[in-house]
Amino acid sequence: MTRDLTITEVRLTPILVADPPLLNTQGVHQPYTPRLIVEVVTADGITGLGETYGDTKYLELARPLAEHLTGRSVTDVNSLFGIELGVDESRITGQVDAGGLRGVQSADKLRLSVLSAFEVACLDAQGRALGLPVHALLGGRVRDAVEYSAYLFYKWAAHPAGVPAEPDEWGAALDPAGVVAQAREMQRRYGFGSFKLKGGVFPPQEEAAAVRALAEAFPGQPLRLDPNGAWSVETSLKVARELEDVLEYLEDPTLGTPAMAEVSAGLRRAARTASDQGGDGRRAGLPLATNMCVTTFGEIKEAFTKDAVQVVLSDHHYWGGLRNTQHLAALCAAFGVGVSMHSNTHLGVSLAAMTHVASTVPNLHHACDSHYPWQSEDVLTERLVFDGGRLTVSDTPGLGVELDRDELARLHRRWADDDGSLRDRDDAAAMRVAQPGWRTPVMPRW
Amino acid sequence: MTRDLTITEVRLTPILVADPPLLNTQGVHQPYTPRLIVEVVTADGITGLGETYGDTKYLELARPLAEHLTGRSVTDVNSLFGIELGVDESRITGQVDAGGLRGVQSADKLRLSVLSAFEVACLDAQGRALGLPVHALLGGRVRDAVEYSAYLFYKWAAHPAGVPAEPDEWGAALDPAGVVAQAREMQRRYGFGSFKLKGGVFPPQEEAAAVRALAEAFPGQPLRLDPNGAWSVETSLKVARELEDVLEYLEDPTLGTPAMAEVSAGLRRAARTASDQGGDGRRAGLPLATNMCVTTFGEIKEAFTKDAVQVVLSDHHYWGGLRNTQHLAALCAAFGVGVSMHSNTHLGVSLAAMTHVASTVPNLHHACDSHYPWQSEDVLTERLVFDGGRLTVSDTPGLGVELDRDELARLHRRWADDDGSLRDRDDAAAMRVAQPGWRTPVMPRW
Numbered sequence: 001m002t003r004d005l006t007i008t009e010v011r012l013t014p015i016l017v018a019d020p021p022l023l024n025t026q027g028v029h030q031p032y033t034p035r036l037i038v039e040v041v042t043a044d045g046i047t048g049l050g051e052t053y054g055d056t057k058y059l060e061l062a063r064p065l066a067e068h069l070t071g072r073s074v075t076d077v078n079s080l081f082g083i084e085l086g087v088d089e090s091r092i093t094g095q096v097d098a099g100g101l102r103g104v105q106s107a108d109k110l111r112l113s114v115l116s117a118f119e120v121a122c123l124d125a126q127g128r129a130l131g132l133p134v135h136a137l138l139g140g141r142v143r144d145a146v147e148y149s150a151y152l153f154y155k156w157a158a159h160p161a162g163v164p165a166e167p168d169e170w171g172a173a174l175d176p177a178g179v180v181a182q183a184r185e186m187q188r189r190y191g192f193g194s195f196k197l198k199g200g201v202f203p204p205q206e207e208a209a210a211v212r213a214l215a216e217a218f219p220g221q222p223l224r225l226d227p228n229g230a231w232s233v234e235t236s237l238k239v240a241r242e243l244e245d246v247l248e249y250l251e252d253p254t255l256g257t258p259a260m261a262e263v264s265a266g267l268r269r270a271a272r273t274a275s276d277q278g279g280d281g282r283r284a285g286l287p288l289a290t291n292m293c294v295t296t297f298g299e300i301k302e303a304f305t306k307d308a309v310q311v312v313l314s315d316h317h318y319w320g321g322l323r324n325t326q327h328l329a330a331l332c333a334a335f336g337v338g339v340s341m342h343s344n345t346h347l348g349v350s351l352a353a354m355t356h357v358a359s360t361v362p363n364l365h366h367a368c369d370s371h372y373p374w375q376s377e378d379v380l381t382e383r384l385v386f387d388g389g390r391l392t393v394s395d396t397p398g399l400g401v402e403l404d405r406d407e408l409a410r411l412h413r414r415w416a417d418d419d420g421s422l423r424d425r426d427d428a429a430a431m432r433v434a435q436p437g438w439r440t441p442v443m444p445r446w
Numbered sequence: 447m448t449r450d451l452t453i454t455e456v457r458l459t460p461i462l463v464a465d466p467p468l469l470n471t472q473g474v475h476q477p478y479t480p481r482l483i484v485e486v487v488t489a490d491g492i493t494g495l496g497e498t499y500g501d502t503k504y505l506e507l508a509r510p511l512a513e514h515l516t517g518r519s520v521t522d523v524n525s526l527f528g529i530e531l532g533v534d535e536s537r538i539t540g541q542v543d544a545g546g547l548r549g550v551q552s553a554d555k556l557r558l559s560v561l562s563a564f565e566v567a568c569l570d571a572q573g574r575a576l577g578l579p580v581h582a583l584l585g586g587r588v589r590d591a592v593e594y595s596a597y598l599f600y601k602w603a604a605h606p607a608g609v610p611a612e613p614d615e616w617g618a619a620l621d622p623a624g625v626v627a628q629a630r631e632m633q634r635r636y637g638f639g640s641f642k643l644k645g646g647v648f649p650p651q652e653e654a655a656a657v658r659a660l661a662e663a664f665p666g667q668p669l670r671l672d673p674n675g676a677w678s679v680e681t682s683l684k685v686a687r688e689l690e691d692v693l694e695y696l697e698d699p700t701l702g703t704p705a706m707a708e709v710s711a712g713l714r715r716a717a718r719t720a721s722d723q724g725g726d727g728r729r730a731g732l733p734l735a736t737n738m739c740v741t742t743f744g745e746i747k748e749a750f751t752k753d754a755v756q757v758v759l760s761d762h763h764y765w766g767g768l769r770n771t772q773h774l775a776a777l778c779a780a781f782g783v784g785v786s787m788h789s790n791t792h793l794g795v796s797l798a799a800m801t802h803v804a805s806t807v808p809n810l811h812h813a814c815d816s817h818y819p820w821q822s823e824d825v826l827t828e829r830l831v832f833d834g835g836r837l838t839v840s841d842t843p844g845l846g847v848e849l850d851r852d853e854l855a856r857l858h859r860r861w862a863d864d865d866g867s868l869r870d871r872d873d874a875a876a877m878r879v880a881q882p883g884w885r886t887p888v889m890p891r892w
Contacts, residue, residue, distance in 0.1 A: 003577065073582070073586070075578060075582035075583075075585075075586050076582070076586040077585045077586055078584075078585040078586045078587070078588050078806050078808070079586055079587070079588045081808065082588060082808065130576050130578075131449065132521060132576075136519070136521035136522070137521075137583070138524075139521075139523045139524040139769055140519070140521050140522040140523055140524045140525055141524070141525070142524050142525045142528060297776065297779060297780040298780070300780045300781075301780060301781050301782065304747075305751055323585055323772075324776070326769075326773065327772065327773050327776035327777070328776075330743065330770070330773035330774075330776070330777065331773070331776065331777045331780060333743060334743040334744070334746045334747060334777060335746075335747050336747065360524050362524070362527065362528065
């Protein structure tokens with residue numbers, strides 16, 4: 001009982017991790033993407049792990065926050081959110097993040113994305129110190145495994161010639177056959193039972209054809225398409241109607257709550273009409289999901305009041321951690337809105353955190369997204385393993401993962417050795433290496 | 447680290463506790479009111495405490511739930527909410543609870559009210575076992591003291607002659623002067639800086655006069671009036687306009703979300719008009735608070751969408767515990783709705799629980815209600831003490847309170863010896879002892 005939970009040291013380690021040439025509407029993933037690994041160390045020498053975005057603007061906030069942590073207890077997490085961090089507003093463009101594809105940038109989201117890594121690290125340390133898994137600190141799991149979906153991408157076979165990059169064994173996927181082949185390999189390796197295709201890359205009809213091909217290859221299995229807001233309201237409605245018999249939900253077809261609300265209203269109107277006419281339209285219409293127009297608590301009221309979205313894809317990074325994710329889930333439940341999880345490029349620390357909180361959310365009715373299969377590198381001594389598309393929820397104290405310090409040091413050296421060109425993820429800049437005239441598309445692109 | 451957090455025993459102790467003759471729109475408090483004390487005992491012999499309503503319908507649910515608890519860990523709380531308890535629907539009248547004045551009865555609210563006591567008891571046991579205060583299990587406190595308001599009641603000097611009852615030193619309060627005298631005594635003893643008057647007892651103009659008298663006696667201090675839904679929309683609007691310069695908020699003037707929404711819209715319309723005319727009306731209008739039309743997560747969507755209420759008075763008993771209270775607070779924050787805490791007759795176990803969770807809620811901007819000063823009896827070895835209207839948040843492991851087993855046994859004997867007439871709180875029945883023709887008023891009463 002004489003444990004000392006006081007934080008005596010906080011270590012911040014920016015790293016660059018290998019990323020394959022995955023395509024999205026902004027451009028292509030860089031060969032290496034920045035992440036930040038946070039370690040909080042207690043007076044008893046227990047270390048807790050957290051992970052978040054590693055771009056410069058996050059690092060600049062993480063450093064002063066780290067100083068605030070020293071001397072606090074790892075249980076003292078709620079008060080972190082009241083700390084004034086002085087977000088440098090000049091770094092906030094107010095535009096959709098070129099790398100993140102996670103909605104409009106805001107000072108709040110930036111601050112919460114940094115705080116989330118500290119919250120997770122505190123929970124991990126607390127769990128290790130108390131002998132409890134992180135889910136137990138969150139009230140306990142309500143399921144023993146968490147289901148994930150295959151996250152399919154259009155991709156090149158390799159990064160552009162001459163660009164330093166890690167080997168990539170996945171090959172190209174640039175048409176329906178390539179997407180289906182990738183899906184089959186994802187299923188073979190990890191057992192995923194549902195499939196999400198990152199769209200917004202090719203004209204909508206080509207992507208609709210890929211979804212149709214998936215539906216034929218995997219009949220009855222849940223499918224999703226995410227064009228990252230690349231479509232107009234009209235295009236969104238058209239493609240949604242075409243694919244409504246095979247999609248579980250359509251994710252962020254268009255940008256912003258007002259446009260999403262228009263699409264949503266159109267789909268629900270059409271569904272009622274089809275239903276009234278005795279057709280086979282779903283009564284409620286194809287659900288719209290988002291991780292772009294509802295990304296902070298401040299965006300919820302408008303979106304929910306307007307019924308703009310039917311599923312919120314939570315992301316503990318930008319919602320501000322695991323407890324905030326639980327709050328969000330309760331909020332969604334109260335409004336009859338579904339909840340699942342968004343993913344950006346991340347490593348095993350964040351995947352473990354996602355899995356712990358997902359295991360505590362009763363109303364998680366859709367498989368979560370994860371980029372993890374695309375990450376050939378990790379900072380863990382043992383990678384997390386999908387089995388039947390699921391991750392078993394760990395009952396080991398803390399997150400249940402261990403840091404590989406040699407690998408962390410290696411990936412940090414890569415960051416330290418970088419000339420700065422890769423330290424801020426920029427998918428449009430990466431695309432310009434292959435297509436010199438490339439500019440971030442004006443939305444709606446189609 | 448070799449703690450065993452498994453629950454090996456659950457003890458349920460129904461008790462009857464002394465209650466003064468406090469008046470409300472349904473009738474008068476019985477001389478003794480039923481409460482249930484829950485104890486969960488771990489394999490290591492650590493005991494956690496919880497408290498909830500003690501009426502028969504709660505006991506009938508608590509007994510089977512207690513059996514579900516044995517063999518579980520005290521950290522395994524979220525999954526309790528998924529247990530099918532088989533609420534006996536015949537006990538649910540669908541009417542406003544005659545004793546509770548806490549909105550329309552529902553199977554969900556009944557179930558959650560029972561679960562809340564088990565959640566709190568598990569958190570208390572967990573905290574004691576781990577050496578952490580309950581607030582730390584909830585992410586840590588964001589304040590070191592929680593503010594409470596004086597809860598003023600119209601009351602008789604004593605229960606009816608011939609009715610067994612404990613002595614009552616507070617005297618009568620049946621007019622403005624009596625209310626002000628009671629408020630002064632509350633302030634003298636406990637230092638409260640804000641005042642709530644339980645209304646719905648006398649015609650609205652008499653209660654408005656009492657509020658005016660309080661405003662003169664305590665200039666600038668926050669005042670609230672709670673008629674428990676006894677008024678029509680018209681009466682609500684009229685009294686609200688008369689008192690809007692002195693009230694912090696008006697609580698449940700009328701019954702049900704549609705009627706509350708009408709009052710709310712009327713107040714906001716009037717405020718805009720006054721503001722447009724350069725008058726002194728508040729731009730937003732007098733806020734409406736509720737613990738009657740928003741008492742479960744299922745009632746939130748309609749109320750928030752219609753802007754029917756501006757402050758939700760949470761009650762961890764019927765919202766289903768401390769984590770659900772945190773979820774509710776986050777939900778309110780997202781919708782720009784204020785949050786504070788409701789109270790019914792309760793003892794120190796519940797007051798400690800309220801204080802722990804209140805200390806973790808960042809957006810708690812109003813003093814909480816508590817009946818505690820009216821309870822001359824408690825099951826604790828040491829009563830909680832208001833200082834300057836506040837309770838210091840305990841950093842002792844668990845809730846920070848200790849059970850007085852002798853007193854618990856004495857109050858349980860009172861329950862066991864009762865012929866059944868007091869085991870189900872019924873304020874209308876208690877009123878009929880003094881006024882034989884009394885019937886629960888038809889609402890709206892005025």
